[in-house]
Amino acid sequence: MNGNTFESSMRSRYFKQRLFFGAVRLSALVITLALLGILAYILANGFRAISWEFLTQPPTDSMTKGGIMPAIVGTLYLTVGAILVALPLGVVSAIFLTEYAKQGALSRIIRIGVNCLAGVPSVVFGLFGLGFFVVFLKFGSSILAGALTLGILILPTIIGAAEEALKAVPQTFREASLALGVSKWDTIFRIVLPSALPGILTGAILGVGRAAGETAPIMFTAAAFFTAVLPKSIFDEVMALPYHIYVLATAGTHIEETRPLQYGTVLVLIALVLGIDLIAIIMRSMMRRNKRW
């Protein structure tokens, strides 16, 4: 081959490579900038509203003053409740799909069902929750109804993550355990599940973020427009941060007046979700440190 053509073809390949890497870097940059931009914007607009009173007091003066404490508490209850519903159900479903179900028609139908569930608009979950939990099961508009609705909403996320995590556990671990005369259930419970836990936790983190931020599913099932008192049982209504934001920004009579409160509430919601994520990420990395293979 002619030396020059080789050189020029190398040069053009090198150029293409640089172009491609450049594009990759650019997209990463755009995403990061978008995220930072949103955070900076909310922080700039919201931090003035944040005060001790804002975090610890209920709203006053037709919600134009005071704090958002009942909404913070309500969102925490709803989120924790949703995880308590979805995590066990999702993990058990994933165990069934990966460890027990034969890879055939049945498991394919279930997977399609789970994927469809993930694609259902959240307002539909809200209406379902209203019809089934609030009205039919007579839970009323309550933490219970809201947590169940949110739980179903995040179920596909958790099943998907748990399935991936279970599949990522090396088959050799299962073989090693079964070959020692350990039952299938013990093998799953003692070897497979602990190894998959960091991955399952990732799913739970994503679920938490989603559950804490959703408005439509809780509008009809759990969220109160305004209540100064904290819930006494799971059958009480609660205020919730996303719905409170919606109310302040669209449904009040003092929309302009409450702008700072709206940004403040958004900031608290974001901080709450990121805080929960952070705790889960730390837990996950601590677990991963003990599990290298």
Next chain:
Amino acid sequence: MVTVEKDFIIRTKNVDFFYSAFRALSDITMDFEKNRVTALIGPSGCGKSTLLRLLNRMNDLIDGTRVEGEILFEGRNIYASDVDPVEIRQRIGMVFQKPNPFPKSIYNNITYAPKLAGIRNTGEIEALVEESLKQAVLWDEVKDILTKSAMTLSGGQQQRLCIARALAMKPDVILMDEPTSALDPISTAKIEELIDTLKKRYTIIIVTHNMQQAARISEYTGFFYLGKMIEFNATEKIFTNPDVKQTEDYITGRFG
């Protein structure tokens, strides 16, 4: 001449095995003598590992497989409908090709299965750990680091840990599926020495790609080709004066 009655711990009778429609084993009839090392040799895909995994029902894990014929363990057909594979695997242990310790401490790797099998007494458990590791000639190397993760051990140590782990269940038979193929020569030599001492207490059936290994460590050797057992004889005979020409061709490296 007086014929000595031999004690066969596992016997297979006319075993056929299918992966879906593919017939992986045809008409395998073999008797495995107690407290002896039996080697299964043959080229890749000849069915030797498949046969090994049939002996403790590990092939149950694969969907769409079918066994015909009988595999008798101490006279009982292990594929009979009233047999629990979990119980079979407690009596017939297995060591795999790649060392596969659990991501747990060395100590917990050993105690995992015995605890689940119901041994709760701490003294008993500790004695079991020491005994198993000593039998696997690993005790001196790990006795001070029992709480460290098994993943920090070298490949050869991990494999001996896997052997110790199998021994802790006090099985009667240990199946080994190319246990040294992922190891360096020194680790391999250690495992081979180990097998030689273990056969006093256990029956060992080992699949190996390495014909010298089969010749060094086994009393009996079965040669497999294309899912059939071509010849099963005393190792010495197989390697010096085989009955079947195919065996000789394989041993001498004419194919395989």
